Amino acid sequence: MQKNEKYLSENSYPGRGIVLGATPSGKSLVQLYWIMGRSENSRNRVFVETPDGVKTEAFDPSKMTDPSLVIYYVTRTVGSTHIVTNGDQTDTVADALKVGGSFETALLTRCYEPDAPNCTPRISGMTNADGSYALSILKTINNDENVEEKAFFTYKQPKNGVGHCIHTYDGDGSPLPSFSGAPYEVSLGESARENAEKFWAMLNADNRVSLLAKHIDRATGKVETVIINRHKK
Numbered sequence: 001m002q003k004n005e006k007y008l009s010e011n012s013y014p015g016r017g018i019v020l021g022a023t024p025s026g027k028s029l030v031q032l033y034w035i036m037g038r039s040e041n042s043r044n045r046v047f048v049e050t051p052d053g054v055k056t057e058a059f060d061p062s063k064m065t066d067p068s069l070v071i072y073y074v075t076r077t078v079g080s081t082h083i084v085t086n087g088d089q090t091d092t093v094a095d096a097l098k099v100g101g102s103f104e105t106a107l108l109t110r111c112y113e114p115d116a117p118n119c120t121p122r123i124s125g126m127t128n129a130d131g132s133y134a135l136s137i138l139k140t141i142n143n144d145e146n147v148e149e150k151a152f153f154t155y156k157q158p159k160n161g162v163g164h165c166i167h168t169y170d171g172d173g174s175p176l177p178s179f180s181g182a183p184y185e186v187s188l189g190e191s192a193r194e195n196a197e198k199f200w201a202m203l204n205a206d207n208r209v210s211l212l213a214k215h216i217d218r219a220t221g222k223v224e225t226v227i228i229n230r231h232k233k
Helices: 002-010 089-098 103-107 192-202
Strands: 017-022 028-036 045-050 053-058 075-078 081-085 122-127 133-141 144-155 162-167 184-187 208-217 223-229
Touching (some): 002 184, 002 192, 017 081, 017 122, 045 208, 053 208, 089 103, 103 122, 122 162, 133 162, 192 223
Antiparallel strands (some): 017 028, 081 122, 122 133, 133 144, 208 223
């Protein structure tokens, strides 16, 4: 895990990322999500907590040029299932679960983002009350729009103190290279604040924009969310 965390901290542009797992005590299930940005439009965002979940919002609305891929609900909850994604597929998954559908079938209706030549992957995560969780990535191979891959990774039970991390890019570049391989293990702390600060510090200071740490108490279902924004409203 130390090697994996060193890789993440030395990656100048992993893009948007998700970590799912559990605290060292096993008391709480953990979801982490962050966004990064190179353009003014991407950096002009903050996370805002609402009754329906956490969403992205323009820090300065007058500078927002194209909201289509940067403004969306980051998290939603359907019953005792917690969803986190890097785009409007959050709503796709939530809508499917509400009518008896599944994480997988919902995401099979979607694909990578229409932002060629980067073809940014859609990454998604779902945590269930029993501790099981799933991650998904919808992407191209080598930024070729004609070669699409939809991968799903499922975990029956979390390891205490361990999270699985996936992000959109393997690093900076032009075009940006999509994440490759399977989600990798990182270590998690006991508190939401500890996890938020740890991963915020690991992200490139020039490119990080916002991060949230969401802890779900396994006994009560109570949720605690800690948000760190580059811009302060």
